[in-house]
Amino acid sequence: MIIVINMSKKPLTARKNCDCRATRRGARREAVLDVLTSGPGHLSAEEIYRAARKRVPKIGIATVYRALRCLCSCGKAAEFIPADGVARYEPAGSRAHHDHLICTSCGSFLEAVDPEIERLQGRLAARHGFRISSHKLEIYGLCAGCAGTGAARGALRRRARIVE
Amino acid sequence: MIIVINMSKKPLTARKNCDCRATRRGARREAVLDVLTSGPGHLSAEEIYRAARKRVPKIGIATVYRALRCLCSCGKAAEFIPADGVARYEPAGSRAHHDHLICTSCGSFLEAVDPEIERLQGRLAARHGFRISSHKLEIYGLCAGCAGTGAARGALRRRARIVE
DNA sequence: GACATATTGATAACGATTATCATTATCACA
DNA sequence: TGTGATAATGATAATCGTTATCAATATGTC
Numbered sequence: 434m435i436i437v438i439n440m441s442k443k444p445l446t447a448r449k450n451c452d453c454r455a456t457r458r459g460a461r462r463e464a465v466l467d468v469l470t471s472g473p474g475h476l477s478a479e480e481i482y483r484a485a486r487k488r489v490p491k492i493g494i495a496t497v498y499r500a501l502r503c504l505c506s507c508g509k510a511a512e513f514i515p516a517d518g519v520a521r522y523e524p525a526g527s528r529a530h531h532d533h534l535i536c537t538s539c540g541s542f543l544e545a546v547d548p549e550i551e552r553l554q555g556r557l558a559a560r561h562g563f564r565i566s567s568h569k570l571e572i573y574g575l576c577a578g579c580a581g582t583g584a585a586r587g588a589l590r591r592r593a594r595i596v597e
Numbered sequence: 598m599i600i601v602i603n604m605s606k607k608p609l610t611a612r613k614n615c616d617c618r619a620t621r622r623g624a625r626r627e628a629v630l631d632v633l634t635s636g637p638g639h640l641s642a643e644e645i646y647r648a649a650r651k652r653v654p655k656i657g658i659a660t661v662y663r664a665l666r667c668l669c670s671c672g673k674a675a676e677f678i679p680a681d682g683v684a685r686y687e688p689a690g691s692r693a694h695h696d697h698l699i700c701t702s703c704g705s706f707l708e709a710v711d712p713e714i715e716r717l718q719g720r721l722a723a724r725h726g727f728r729i730s731s732h733k734l735e736i737y738g739l740c741a742g743c744a745g746t747g748a749a750r751g752a753l754r755r756r757a758r759i760v761e
Numbered sequence: 762g763a764c765a766t767a768t769t770g771a772t773a774a775c776g777a778t779t780a781t782c783a784t785t786a787t788c789a790c791a
Numbered sequence: 792t793g794t795g796a797t798a799a800t801g802a803t804a805a806t807c808g809t810t811a812t813c814a815a816t817a818t819g820t821c
Contacts (some may be wrong), residue, residue: 461769478808493770498809516733518682518777519808534727547721550714554736557711562741563698569680569735572718577726625800642777657801662778682808683777 464488465500469510469524475533475542477519515571532569536576543576628652629664633674633688639697639706641683679735696733700740707740 468476468484476484482497501522504510511525515535521542532550534543550570558565632640632648640648646661665686668674675689679699685706696714698707714734722729 491770493772495771495810496769499768502810514678514680514682516678518678532721534722534725536727537730543725543727545721545725547717550717550721553711553714553717554734557696557709557714558698558736558738561698561707561709562744563700563707563736563738564744565736565738566701567737569737570718570732572722572727572729572732574722574727574729574731580726580728655801657803659779659802660800663799 461485461489461492461496462500462503464492465497466504466509466524469504469522474523474544475521476523477521481522513569513571516573532571534572534574534576536579537573538575538579541576541578624653625649625656625660626664626667628656629661630668630673630688633668633686638687639685640687641685645686677733677735680737696735698736698738698740700743701737702739702743705740705742 464485465481467488468481472481472484478494478497478501481501482492482494485492485497501510501512505512505522505525508526509524510522511528512520512522513533514520515533529546530551531544531546534545535541536543554568555565628649629645631652632645636645636648642658642661642665645665646656646658649656649661665674665676669676669686669689672690673688674686675692676684676686677697678684679697693710694715695708695710698709699705700707718732719729
């Protein structure tokens, strides 16, 4: 009997001592990591693909997905999935855990963390005999820029379609 | 000029005085709501579809999705999307807001709420000039039942595939 | 150089969800 | 009680982000 780990789902634990085989056609994976660390952050795979093609024009979208999975599994990148279900990626490892404030008007992502909230989550879990491995806190609303200036109309327009 | 709200995305605000047209072929939507309120909760659309067919055998999956969207938009149901990206639904309206503790071993969902965490989220957002409209807190880990008893192996097995 | 093997790009496949469309049931009204 | 208007339905095609497949290619080892 052979047990094959189903790699279609990302492994939960990070690989140890993985360099994403940087010396073996590594330009691709280094390019993806480079896009992550030099870009604005919170990019989707598609956006990363477009940026990476400027560095490695022949790179394929499949390779980008493979690189992202590899980078995530060895802790160099982190994935998170907001309410629209499209995965977004950010550099990790050297960066601390944080939560996200997501603007429903302009789509911007703010990073924030409140140590007290983190601590209370542990307390909440303990109250239910639950052993935390990770958590995800996403706050949706209007960012400072959009909250004042006709943001509601902007948000509405984004959800409406003009016919004639 | 006619403005058509794009119904392909669920409206953010609940419809007012919507009875989901209960008197107009309402058996379908009532059946879906009935599955939601009588079932174990946190069901996927597919699971709701299978349960609803026991009540209305000829119901189609598209109608289930339509009913869920309608029920969500008028506040009778609530949708949330965990890390696997598959939407899950629960009855709403009479139920208070809560967060989810999701067991990565057995897949069970616990509901919990900590007023202090809720309050601190407001403070965190205010610190960034952010106006909250909603939030999503999901805590992943092992539930009380799985935390002790060989849960790690169970979780691994769920992610593995037996070949021969 | 020759072979084994990891990586790649193109593309097919996948799965959850949504759109389309002809059909059917219900409503308002005569 | 017809009758037309219209909303709801089921079957199914389409969509879209993501993953699997597979032949081709680049790299490492001997």
